[in-house]
Amino acid sequence: MTKWILLVLVLGVFMGIFLVPASFIDTLDTLISVGLMMVLFLVGIGVGRQKGLFSHLRRMGPRILLVPLMAALGSISGASLAGVLILKMPWHQAGAVGAGFGWYSFVGVELTRHSAYLGTLAFITNITREMGSLVLIPLVVKMLGGLEATGMSGASAMSIALPVISKETDANITIIAFISGMTMALMVPLVVPLIMRLGG
């Protein structure tokens, strides 16, 4: 999947450089907005059909939601701090990039609406997070634990990272990983625009 996404992205970049006229930019922004709505609607459909989710949540207790909440808070504050202290970026831009939680397709496109530079940075940062997590999960599980590996994976814990987490941990951590990944994925479309608004 990642391979195809990168291929399509590169194809788009070449189209942008050589074929698409500059006058197309407004139409492109409208198309991106419509596309984002479509994706969110379909993600909502995916979440709505997880019928056993609430019973799992009830069984484990609401405290389990602290895992995604702290992972999200850590991600945003970590990116903001590094952005301000090391990269000399505005806190909200760095924080919004960190708030992608590994959902590179959404955060990349959402921040491209603000600037192509920020969108590209968000895309590369978050795709690196997803791919890096896949590689590092076994190591983090061994050294720190399954919950920490879940936090590291961010939103990918409900999708591409789930089979790896499941293989390296137990059934309980796997359910927590799914709930955590889903919670973080649902937070992305809300938190990224919110941070940009707070800063801008």
Added chain:
Amino acid sequence: MTILVYIAVLLTGGFISARGFLKPGGEKQADRLLSVSLFLLIFMMGIKIGMDEYVLNSFRTIGIQALVLVVSSVAFSIGGVRLVAKYVLRWEEDTQ
């Protein structure tokens, strides 16, 4: 305003699916449509990047910035979860 629209769209999708308003086979179609929409969005994002000369000339800088941001955000995420695991969830496990 954008956030409210996003919430509304997400909830609408969730409601339609949870209430069983999708036709049989609709879930598979939704999955397929999600993949197609994602690829189209990524393609359009690529076009926008390709049209921006400043971004094209800054790929090296962006790569370094991305590395700094990802290391820091992942480290803080792990730290945050570790706090919860150690001081909140362990207590819960002990009391079960």
